[in-house]
Amino acid sequence: DQQVKQNSPSLSVQEGRISILNCDYTNSMFDYFLWYKKYPAEGPTFLISISSIKDKNEDGRFTVFLNKSAKHLSLHIVPSQPGDSAVYFCAAFGGNTGNQFYFGTGTSLTVIP
Amino acid sequence: EPEVTQTPSHQVTQMGQEVILRCVPISNHLYFYWYRQILGQKVEFLVSFYNNEISEKSEIFDDQFSVERPDGSNFTLKIRSTKLEDSAMYFCASYRDRYSPLHFGNGTRLTVT
Numbered sequence: 001d002q003q004v005k006q007n008s009p010s011l012s013v014q015e016g017r018i019s020i021l022n023c024d025y026t027n028s029m030f031d032y033f034l035w036y037k038k039y040p041a042e043g044p045t046f047l048i049s050i051s052s053i054k055d056k057n058e059d060g061r062f063t064v065f066l067n068k069s070a071k072h073l074s075l076h077i078v079p080s081q082p083g084d085s086a087v088y089f090c091a092a093f094g095g096n097t098g099n100q101f102y103f104g105t106g107t108s109l110t111v112i113p
Numbered sequence: 114e115p116e117v118t119q120t121p122s123h124q125v126t127q128m129g130q131e132v133i134l135r136c137v138p139i140s141n142h143l144y145f146y147w148y149r150q151i152l153g154q155k156v157e158f159l160v161s162f163y164n165n166e167i168s169e170k171s172e173i174f175d176d177q178f179s180v181e182r183p184d185g186s187n188f189t190l191k192i193r194s195t196k197l198e199d200s201a202m203y204f205c206a207s208y209r210d211r212y213s214p215l216h217f218g219n220g221t222r223l224t225v226t
Binding site for chain 2: 031032034036041042043044045046049051089091093094098099100101102103104105106
């Protein structure tokens with residue numbers, strides 16, 4: 001039961017341009033969403049989150065957008081840097097789902113110098 | 114910045130042996146998790162733990178698995194009789210309260226031979 005989906009397994013972007021990573025969810029009870037970045041052989045690192053009462057949250061080069069009606073969120077990275085090359089996971093939490101975080105399958109971002 | 118610490122970073126064991134993976138969550142966190150990631154696959158939820166008991170567990174978390182918080186700081190995952198398919202990265206995670214980010218350790222790579 002894949003409640004959180006990342007339909008793009010990979011994305012390549014030129015350095016300095018915008019990276020847009022997408023995530024869709026099916027459970028309308030989710031009310032807290034997170035993005036994580038993961039390098040090989042390391043644990044996921046928390047990047048940014050958003051609660052369902054907002055539609056945008058910004059932290060430096062990272063902005064998360066939430067479209068509740070479409071059950072869609074996206075992560076924008078501007079400008080993209082080679083060090084951003086990693087796997088990005090979105091996660092969802094809340095409502096009637098207890099204490100479990102639901103993760104997408106990840107998008108591998110490559111930023112080309 | 115406080116972080117989740119996992120030991121060992123790599124554990125090699127023979128099939129049928131018991132292993133204990135150790136974690137020290139962030140000190141003021143109240144919710145604790147184990148996830149695993151088989152090479153090339155998604156991050157899978159195993160179990161969540163709150164108030165000294167399991168709050169949720171997945172189908173993966175069968176009778177071979179157990180978790181314990183033996184003292185105020187450690188959180189352990191035990192696999193009683195390891196199978197080849199238990200080979201994976203195991204991540205411990207914790208968070209403070211609902212709607213705060215989940216923080217991950219760097220993982221233990223378990224190799225069952």
